[in-house]
Amino acid sequence: MKRLSAIVISLVIFATAFSQIPDSLKYQSIEPYDFHLKYLRADSAVLIDVREYHEFARKRIKGSVNIPSSGNLEFTADTLDKNCILFIYCLNNYRSVRVANLFYDKGFRKLYSLEGGITAWRRDGFKVVRGPGKSKRKLKLL
Numbered sequence: 001m002k003r004l005s006a007i008v009i010s011l012v013i014f015a016t017a018f019s020q021i022p023d024s025l026k027y028q029s030i031e032p033y034d035f036h037l038k039y040l041r042a043d044s045a046v047l048i049d050v051r052e053y054h055e056f057a058r059k060r061i062k063g064s065v066n067i068p069s070s071g072n073l074e075f076t077a078d079t080l081d082k083n084c085i086l087f088i089y090c091l092n093n094y095r096s097v098r099v100a101n102l103f104y105d106k107g108f109r110k111l112y113s114l115e116g117g118i119t120a121w122r123r124d125g126f127k128v129v130r131g132p133g134k135s136k137r138k139l140k141l142l
Contacts, residue, residue, distance in 0.1 A: 026100065027088075028111070030112055030115055032114060033124065035087065045085040045086070045087055048065055048099070050069040051090050053068060059129070062128075064089070069096075077108070085110040086100075086112070088111065088113050089121070093114065093115055100112075
């Protein structure tokens with residue numbers, strides 16, 4: 001009887017531990033230097049700024065496309081190629097983590113979030129561009 005109880009308890013613990021995928025397996029949250037290197041080395045990568053347009057228009061990372069987290073991310077996720085590598089950032093990493101989780105749930109498996117957001121990017125001495133730029137550009141679609 002004790003052995004059966006131990007097996008049942010072990011199964012419950014095992015099922016609980018592996019029933020959800022931890023965020024650390026869904027995406028990688030990486031520091032600005034590594035984020036920059038991975039982006040430069042990646043094939044078919046998309047750099048996504050998930051801040052609102054007025055934030056994007058002030059300062060952004062060169063080459064990024066603006067897809068606000070308050071917008072219709074479900075539609076965007078459905079139109080992008082699932083094999084794209086997505087590099088996501090926001091102001092301080094809060095919104096980018098939420099968006100990375102959403103994209104993971106939509107089938108994307110190569111996701112990177114900028115740890116500390118554009119604030120950390122600038123603090124570490126990486127350049128940003130100013131001005132409105134383009135909020136839409138050609139993305140690798142299905």
